[in-house]
Amino acid sequence: MDVVLPKIKITDPGDGLKFSFTPREIWFEIGFGNGDSLAAWHRENPDVGFVGCEPFINGFSNLCKLIADDDLSNIRIWNEIAQPLIDAFPDQSIARVYLLNPDPWHKKRHAKRRFIQQDMLTQLSRILKPGGMLLMTTDHADLGEWMLEQATMHPDFTGTASTTAPDGWLTTRYEGKGAKAGRTQKYLVFTKT
Ligand SMILES: C[S@@+](CC[C@H](N)C(=O)[O-])C[C@H]1O[C@@H](n2cnc3c(N)ncnc32)[C@H](O)[C@@H]1O
Structure with a gap:
């Protein structure tokens, strides 16, 4: 973390999209876990600018280990919750x-804490380019239904849920654990209309 984090860390949300080159596109991951x-994505797509956020210290320290030997010009990290970064992104930039x-927040009375809500979808719509994609996964049945319902009812998005991973999908550690435990992963692929 001492070596890698200072090179990739976003310290001011307003500087979140500052790269040393002009990326072909920006891909943004919310809550990247480990x-x-x-x-893997940043290595495979050197012409794409990646912005990741994760408040969990063990998560971003693991990421630092994974990318320590890489070219770091196309990756930037915000090690706090996503909201201030989203607020600072320009319109149609992602x-x-x-x-x-x-996180599933599986108790009914905690549903308001789920990341995907109508307000959040409006904010994500603002930062996405027209035709931009919102890709969500979960192996939690209620949360899968919730995210599908929320995204379907939002006027700016169109898409579907499937139990088949999109082409070229990379399985996360969390997803692998769920599959071993017999849970079914849902893939929700939405486009900003
Ligand atoms: C269940 S883990 C999944 C991690 C990873 N995406 C994966 O699939 O393995 C959910 C992650 O979301 C992060 N998280 C929760 N609320 C967040 C927020 N408001 N902004 C960014 N990350 C958040 C948590 O710290 C946690 O690492």
């Missing part, structure tokens, strides 16, 4: 938003 997907296995 960072396995982000590490091509893809990934939200993989967000």
